[in-house]
Amino acid sequence: MSNLSLFLKKNKKFKENTTFAATKSLMDDKGNPLDWVIKPLSTKENETIRESCTLEVQVKGKPNMFRPKINTNLYIAKMIAASVVEPNLYNAELQDSYGVKTPDDLLKEMIDDPGEYNDFAAFVQQFNGFNTTLDDKVEEAKN
Numbered sequence: 001m002s003n004l005s006l007f008l009k010k011n012k013k014f015k016e017n018t019t020f021a022a023t024k025s026l027m028d029d030k031g032n033p034l035d036w037v038i039k040p041l042s043t044k045e046n047e048t049i050r051e052s053c054t055l056e057v058q059v060k061g062k063p064n065m066f067r068p069k070i071n072t073n074l075y076i077a078k079m080i081a082a083s084v085v086e087p088n089l090y091n092a093e094l095q096d097s098y099g100v101k102t103p104d105d106l107l108k109e110m111i112d113d114p115g116e117y118n119d120f121a122a123f124v125q126q127f128n129g130f131n132t133t134l135d136d137k138v139e140e141a142k143n
Contacts (some may be wrong), residue, residue: 017085019036020124021035022111025111025116038083038123041128050075052078053075054068055068078104079128080104080107084107089107098110
């Protein structure tokens, strides 16, 4: 028999924000890479992001039959952008300085090294509870 009181919200442990040096191309006065502040996403936030990146595509050879397809690159970019607290990727001045208008585009301009971007994406996914990245799952499905 379970003790219901243990499941009450007051007993729930919440994950704290963390930091990650996302790129070596942005440094402080001492030459150290800047730490970015990352917050955990809620299940609701993640679902909203995933739904916004999901399209209905027609099943080949089956008229009027559709299946959902996630644009994984867009999903990962939006997940990262929603997780980043600092720098504020929604700041118009910061976006203007890189010549972009969306947080996901800004992210790719600020972290323009593909290896660093992939490392940051993997970190954010793991921080949000995904033990294997979406790219890993895509590769596994291909094989």
